Amino acid sequence: MAKxxxxxxxxxxxxxxxxxxxxxGVTIYAVFYLLWGVMELSNLPPIPEDLKKSILGR
Amino acid sequence: xxxxPPKEGWYYTKIAKEEKIxxxxxxxxxxxxxxxxxxxxxxxxxxxxxxxxxxxxxEFNALYDAFVEKYKVGEEHGFAVVKxxxxxxxxxxxxxxxxxxxxxxxxxxxxxxxxxxxDFLHGFSLQPINMNFMVYPNHDYVLTFTPTEAGEYKVIxxxxxxxxxxxxxxxxxxxx
Amino acid sequence: xxxxxxxxxxxxxxxxxxxxxxxxxxxVVSLLLGVTGALLLVLTRWQVVHLLLPDWYYRMLTxxxxxxxxxxxxxxxxxxxxFGSTIILNCKMSTPGVGWFAFILTILxxxxxxxxxxxxxxxxxxxxxxxxxxxxxxxxGIILFAVGALIACFLFLANLKKAKQExxxxxxxxxxxxxxxxxxxxxxxxxxxxxIIYIPTLLWSLGYIKSLNPAMYKLVFWGxxxxxxxxxxxxxxSIWYLGAFLTVGGTSINEKVSRIAFMLYIxxxxxxxxxxxxxxxxxxxxxxxxxxxYIMYIAVLASLIHAFAVPSAIESAQRRRGFTKGLFDxxxxxxxxxxxxxxxxxxxxxxxxxxGVTGVINGMEQTNTIIHNTLSLPGHFKGTVxxxxxxxxxxxxxxxxxxxxxxxxxxxxxxxxxxxxxxGGVALLSSSMYILGAFGIPRRHYDITFTGSAFTHTFNPxxxxxxxxxxxxxxxxxxxxxxxIIIIVVSVFFGKxxxxxxxxQLAVAxxxxxAKEHKGLEAPxxxxxxxxxxxxxxxxxxLNYGWLTxxxxxx
Numbered sequence: 202m203a204k205x206x207x208x209x210x211x212x213x214x215x216x217x218x219x220x221x222x223x224x225x226g227v228t229i230y231a232v233f234y235l236l237w238g239v240m241e242l243s244n245l246p247p248i249p250e251d252l253k254k255s256i257l258g259r
Numbered sequence: 260x261x262x263x264p265p266k267e268g269w270y271y272t273k274i275a276k277e278e279k280i281x282x283x284x285x286x287x288x289x290x291x292x293x294x295x296x297x298x299x300x301x302x303x304x305x306x307x308x309x310x311x312x313x314x315x316x317x318e319f320n321a322l323y324d325a326f327v328e329k330y331k332v333g334e335e336h337g338f339a340v341v342k343x344x345x346x347x348x349x350x351x352x353x354x355x356x357x358x359x360x361x362x363x364x365x366x367x368x369x370x371x372x373x374x375x376x377x378d379f380l381h382g383f384s385l386q387p388i389n390m391n392f393m394v395y396p397n398h399d400y401v402l403t404f405t406p407t408e409a410g411e412y413k414v415i416x417x418x419x420x421x422x423x424x425x426x427x428x429x430x431x432x433x434x435x
Numbered sequence: 436x437x438x439x440x441x442x443x444x445x446x447x448x449x450x451x452x453x454x455x456x457x458x459x460x461x462x463v464v465s466l467l468l469g470v471t472g473a474l475l476l477v478l479t480r481w482q483v484v485h486l487l488l489p490d491w492y493y494r495m496l497t498x499x500x501x502x503x504x505x506x507x508x509x510x511x512x513x514x515x516x517x518f519g520s521t522i523i524l525n526c527k528m529s530t531p532g533v534g535w536f537a538f539i540l541t542i543l544x545x546x547x548x549x550x551x552x553x554x555x556x557x558x559x560x561x562x563x564x565x566x567x568x569x570x571x572x573x574x575x576g577i578i579l580f581a582v583g584a585l586i587a588c589f590l591f592l593a594n595l596k597k598a599k600q601e602x603x604x605x606x607x608x609x610x611x612x613x614x615x616x617x618x619x620x621x622x623x624x625x626x627x628x629x630x631i632i633y634i635p636t637l638l639w640s641l642g643y644i645k646s647l648n649p650a651m652y653k654l655v656f657w658g659x660x661x662x663x664x665x666x667x668x669x670x671x672x673s674i675w676y677l678g679a680f681l682t683v684g685g686t687s688i689n690e691k692v693s694r695i696a697f698m699l700y701i702x703x704x705x706x707x708x709x710x711x712x713x714x715x716x717x718x719x720x721x722x723x724x725x726x727x728x729y730i731m732y733i734a735v736l737a738s739l740i741h742a743f744a745v746p747s748a749i750e751s752a753q754r755r756r757g758f759t760k761g762l763f764d765x766x767x768x769x770x771x772x773x774x775x776x777x778x779x780x781x782x783x784x785x786x787x788x789x790x791g792v793t794g795v796i797n798g799m800e801q802t803n804t805i806i807h808n809t810l811s812l813p814g815h816f817k818g819t820v821x822x823x824x825x826x827x828x829x830x831x832x833x834x835x836x837x838x839x840x841x842x843x844x845x846x847x848x849x850x851x852x853x854x855x856x857x858x859g860g861v862a863l864l865s866s867s868m869y870i871l872g873a874f875g876i877p878r879r880h881y882d883i884t885f886t887g888s889a890f891t892h893t894f895n896p897x898x899x900x901x902x903x904x905x906x907x908x909x910x911x912x913x914x915x916x917x918x919x920i921i922i923i924v925v926s927v928f929f930g931k932x933x934x935x936x937x938x939x940q941l942a943v944a945x946x947x948x949x950a951k952e953h954k955g956l957e958a959p960x961x962x963x964x965x966x967x968x969x970x971x972x973x974x975x976x977x978l979n980y981g982w983l984t985x986x987x988x989x990x
Contacts, residue, residue: 400716
């Protein structure tokens with residue numbers, strides 16, 4: 202807790218607020234792990250045509 | 260105090276000297292580890308690949324069959340033995356419970372491996388040098404290998420793929 | 436209705452006690468199931484015995500994983516969450532009825548999953564990677580269990596809110612409860628991820644969805660599977676702080692540092708799920724490096740901070756009690772006769788030197804190639820979740836029995852030995868597994884002689900020795916766990932009741948006296964130990980990267 206009469210320091214405010222912590226935890230994880238991962242997986246390229254041609258010979 | 264609320268003003272307590280030393284040291288080590296992974300991509304020669312292609316069973320089987328037909332030199336225990344030219348694309352198929360084909364490679368040459376499964380997940384585990392990668396269905400994992408030593412290598416499966424999982428062994432021979 | 440504890444002075448809500456007890460009892464039952472599985476598995480993988488047939492080997496692997504890694508730990512954690520948010524805060528449980536509803540859901544899930552596995556309806560292992568398919572009842576069980584656990588997490592938050600409103604504590608949350616809050620937040624996002632993955636999987640198993648993308652499944656599954664281990668880590672560390680307080684009256688030498696470390700966990704630890712897809716196709720290098728580094732190792736930094744904060748709390752308290760000689764007088768004169776203390780200390784050492792060091796190797800992009808899916812992997816997590824979390828929880832139970840169940844600890848002499856037997860066994864088991872993995876021995880594998888296969892591979896003969904050590908370690912660890920279960924069951928159901936403080940076998944330490952004058956360092960011994968740890972850690976990383984250079988080149 203902050204000292205009497207002083208403004209609560211920013212980091213103290215952050216670490217004391219359960220809902221803010223929950224929000225940070227969920228957001229960072231959802232964006233950097235889930236969303237980024239899903240986007241990479243859904244944007245995989247197909248096997249290049251010229252590679253297929255060179256193997257299949259047509 | 261872990262079971263009772265902390266004393267008032269806990270937020271303003273000075274950090275002890277040894278704790279500062281430790282946190283500083285830990286921070287440097289952490290950033291060092293992070294840098295190591297990046298620098299290894301620049302200076303190291305063993306990095307998992309960047310490339311995956313989307314594929315499907317039908318397409319991959321067609322490529323696999325064409326590849327085997329082109330370079331086949333014999334057969335062993337019912338497995339095709341294939342000797343691809345250096346610097347070409349090599350197709351290896353994982354299927355319950357086989358790694359196909361048997362490959363003959365040349366030491367010091369590069370081969371662009373395409374690894375895919377036609378059913379479940381499998382684990383490509385190259386022995387005895389112990390390099391391990393995952394193989395998925397419908398995903399063509401492209402790994403460019405350069406064998407550095409001649410000898411006989413085995414590919415075992417190290418991801419559970421059903422009750423015959425332990426029978427799944429393939430073979431790669433590296434010639435001088 | 437409150438009773439006031441005559442030992443700790445806490446006000447105890449009579450409605451919360453049975454809830455804590457019920458969850459704790461089921462936790463012990465789950466551990467018993469898990470340990471039984473462990474014994475069968477050790478005796479199968481050690482191929483001198485090769486006990487089970489392949490189908491039952493994989494079935495037992497599924498069974499062991501779920502009971503030991505999920506049910507035992509989560510039931511115990513739920514008990515801990517209720518404890519930390521009511522008794523520690525002198526507060527009532529907000530809605531005990533909902534607590535019982537959650538309990539029924541978790542029990543149903545527990546029952547369905549174990550039934551599905553033992554009936555052969557779910558031979559998919561703990562990870563159940565699609566397209567391996569279990570019958571719907573399995574996924575349904577997991578979902579019920581997860582919903583119950585999620586409700587318990589929200590009850591924890593509701594209790595915190597109630598305590599704050601009713602001002603049952605002054606100022607900030609106690610550090611133990613604060614740590615549990617971090618665990619609870621990680622649990623919420625873990626379970627939400629579980630819903631994202633298991634609900635489609637259930638629909639797929641029922642036939643409503645035609646196919647699932649295996650890469651997507653694996654990505655999201657580990658968002659659930661790995662994060663759930665981060666809950667354990669966080670809960671375990673909270674108990675370490677509590678343990679330091681209860682056993683020697685130690686408090687974190689800087690509360691701010693410890694709390695910020697917990698916050699760093701909340702921010703950075705969850706993305707580490709990417710450790711499981713480092714050697715996989717699909718996601719790119721930037722994703723891998725960014726996420727497996729826990730966003731530039733902020734979670735590793737937090738672990739290193741805790742690793743210093745807990746022993747320094749103990750050291751500082753001990754020094755203030757007069758054990759000031761030399762570097763390690765405080766450690767030698769620590770209350771080693773208190774099984775909770777030795778459990779916490781051994782848990783910390785094991786978790787750091789075995790679990791932590793190997794974990795960072797596993798979690799680095801390139802060195803992951805060496806250990807991925809080898810026996811090193813389960814070796815690593817026996818060094819985290821077994822010697823760390825499980826042993827710590829066992830230690831905590833030595834306080835729960837007298838304080839919550841109000842029973843004396845039976846066979847107290849044996850209880851004093853138990854943490855050593857268990858820690859010794861797991862340390863041996865875990866290190867031999869890690870070494871076996873380095874020789875290329877795969878995990879989840881029935882027969883490493885490959886009998887009946889077209890080609891076979893013979894592993895380095897040195898592995899024979901480590902298999903023997905593996906078996907000794909495994910049997911010792913199982914023995915240690917069974918001793919603990921017997922002690923707890925006998926104490927709780929057949930033990931002598933505790934009539935008052937005079938019956939307490941473990942000390943409940945009073946806070947250590949204030950430091951007199953501040954001269955020099957507060958915890959020099961801890962600093963030396965920590966630096967020793969760092970040297971081991973860096974050496975191990977260097978060795979592994981050195982080893983990489985001897986492999987085939989790959990890019």
